[in-house]
Amino acid sequence: MRSNDLIHFCPPARVVLGCGSRAQLPALLERLGYKSGVLVTDTFFSQHTPWVREYIAASEALGISTIVFDGGAADPTTTLCDDATKLIRAQIGERQPDHIIALGGGSNIDLAKALCVTIPDGLPVKNFIGALPAAPKALPLIALPTTAGTGSEATPGAILIDPSNATKVAVMDNVLRPVIALIDPEFTYTCPPRVTADSGVDALTHAVESYLTLDSSEFDRSGQVDPGYSGRSSLTMLFAREAIDLCARFLMRTYKDGADTEARIGMAYASHYAALSYGGAGLNAVHGIAYAVAGLTHATHGSTNAVMLPYVLDALRSVRATELLEVARLFGIDTKDQAAAVRQLPVLIRDLIGQLGIPTNLREFGVGQEHLADLTRDALAVTRLAKAFPVADVPATYERIINAAWHGKLGE
Ligand SMILES: NC(=O)c1ccc[n+]([C@@H]2O[C@H](COP(=O)([O-])OP(=O)(O)OC[C@H]3O[C@@H](n4cnc5c(N)ncnc54)[C@H](O)[C@@H]3O)[C@@H](O)[C@H]2O)c1
Missing domain, CATH: 3.40.50.1970 (Rossmann fold)
Structure with a gap:
């Protein structure tokens, strides 16, 4: 509670x-x-x-x-x-x-x-x-x-x-x-490996992004009495934590071996639990920027989320340190120094995404440097997602994330 x-x-x-x-x-x-x-x-x-x-x-x-x-x-x-x-x-x-x-x-x-x-x-x-x-x-x-x-x-x-x-x-x-x-x-x-990877990383993104999103007490419901999304709470975080744990254990296994039924079942649970989290809490920068990247590149939903996820995690290291440490531990990062463990998480997630056969920076996605300002503008235009990003200056942070994702830079 x-x-x-x-x-x-x-x-x-x-x-x-x-x-x-x-x-x-x-x-x-x-x-x-x-x-x-x-x-x-x-x-x-x-x-x-x-x-x-x-x-x-x-x-x-x-x-x-x-x-x-x-x-x-x-x-x-x-x-x-x-x-x-x-x-x-x-x-x-x-x-x-x-x-x-x-x-x-x-x-x-x-x-x-x-x-x-x-x-x-x-x-x-x-x-x-x-x-x-x-x-x-x-x-x-x-x-x-x-x-x-x-x-x-x-x-x-x-x-x-x-x-x-x-x-x-x-x-x-x-x-x-x-x-x-x-x-x-x-x-x-029957999902082929490409669909398994793209959709599996989508589930992971839903779980992590909703675990880190704005609190329900701060969420702007715009006066709606029956809002679709209303920020994270102890209830949504319960599902997110379990989904992250399942993704850490089973995402790579389903990709490597589609006949691994235990892993398939694990990811089916992960996907639904992640949905019970983000379907209440809502999402923010990963999806907001991914929509803009998809508009430009027409790449799949899962892969555009995947390319952004490590850079968004990196940008939340100070405001969501406790939660990122929990996620790092679920992914098996046992470094004693807590700040170092949090710094390692985006790198580990990016390695995982690379091993799933998905580009790990925006250049590999075919995004030119001349598109970065438009990407930032289009991502910020998805205001329902931008306003739930738990940082003080959302436009400046989006711009920094998009630049880091283009250069492939983490941990600065
Ligand atoms: N409404 C929401 O809350 C929400 C959330 C996230 C994504 N989306 C949307 O979902 C779409 C992506 O969905 P997706 O990742 O599930 O992929 P998909 O539904 O687009 O399917 C991709 C391909 O995989 C095939 N496929 C699906 N299941 C299969 C199976 N069991 N065996 C063999 N082939 C299979 C499909 O026939 C299709 O050709 C995007 O359009 C995205 O915008 C919606």
């Missing part, structure tokens, strides 16, 4: 986690009274795994009808969402679905989240960007993550790319948190 915490915690209504747990879903949906759904996925899952076929057969036997939309794609755009809305509405005709199921990584889950608000009235998704109005209308979402991962199964946001200006936009409301987050670690066993 921390006596000045102000907790506003909105987890998914049900968390079902365990190997093989996907087999429980049809009976659970029947029990909850669902009758007619849309399953949002991509062709990898509909054509190369038995999971869609098995689900449809088992749920139909219980009287639940489902339309499959397998047009999901990595990093979904607002155009994809609007096209999917039209297609699905044409297929369902007069009969509104009573739930949506997402099967896939963060991309399919985010597309499905956005469809929860667009399908009822067929409106374009741009009408829902930002916070939703009071008493928001959204279909209930059941999320089945297949990466470990984004943790989108426990967050209030859907991230889409607006192709008109290549920026990421968000539909954000607690009503979008899934009514069921079903995490079956076996879904992740």
Whole structure:
């Protein structure tokens, strides 16, 4: 407990986690009274795994009808969402679905989240960007993550790319948190190494970044009574600490050997626990700057987070020394001198990222020095993340971090 915490915690209504747990879903949906759904996925899952076929057969036997939309794609755009809305509405005709199921990584889950608000009235998704109005209308979402991962199964946001200006936009409301987050670690066993590394480092970033973020007592909720994010608390830190420990133990193991089931299960837990932390606490500079880097380079979400993570940790050495020492210990840094141990952590994380096959500085990402000022400006423009960075002078610190990440300099 921390006596000045102000907790506003909105987890998914049900968390079902365990190997093989996907087999429980049809009976659970029947029990909850669902009758007619849309399953949002991509062709990898509909054509190369038995999971869609098995689900449809088992749920139909219980009287639940489902339309499959397998047009999901990595990093979904607002155009994809609007096209999917039209297609699905044409297929369902007069009969509104009573739930949506997402099967896939963060991309399919985010597309499905956005469809929860667009399908009822067929409106374009741009009408829902930002916070939703009071008493928001959204279909209930059941999320089945297949990466470990984004943790989108426990967050209030859907991230889409607006192709008109290549920026990421968000539909954000607690009503979008899934009514069921079903995490079956076996879904992740087919992830190729690149997806395993990118999504795994995303989970690590969520855990560490939310562990270090602004306290709930200082968080600016902008007057919202039902905020999506509200700063770190003893509750979110509980999940973050466990997630960091699991990532320290299992992230590299899953990358080196995708058949290591203990490591796969460990990362499935890590991803969800990290989401229970950042899905309440929120994030700050790593994601804020990573969004700007992704806008410039179009590199994956996980890899743009990864390249920034060590440099952001380095910038927090004085304001978050105690927490960074805890993280260092979880990663096995046992140097007695505490300041030295904290200094070693960003170096260790950067080595880990390099071993995961991800560039470790912005030059390797193809960012030119002439882009650094624009990157700083674009990152600061994501104000909901910038304002949660726990330093006194956010613009100057962002500028220093981006410069350090370009030069590959730590520990100065
Ligand atoms: N809403 C949120 O809270 C939130 C948080 C973080 C990231 N995101 C978003 O999530 C997206 C990234 O998601 P991701 O990292 O999970 O990857 P992804 O969903 O983009 O998937 C990447 C690729 O991996 C494939 N894949 C996924 N699972 C697989 C499996 N089990 N076996 C084989 N292939 C598989 C997909 O088909 C796809 O081709 C980004 O668009 C990002 O913006 C959202």
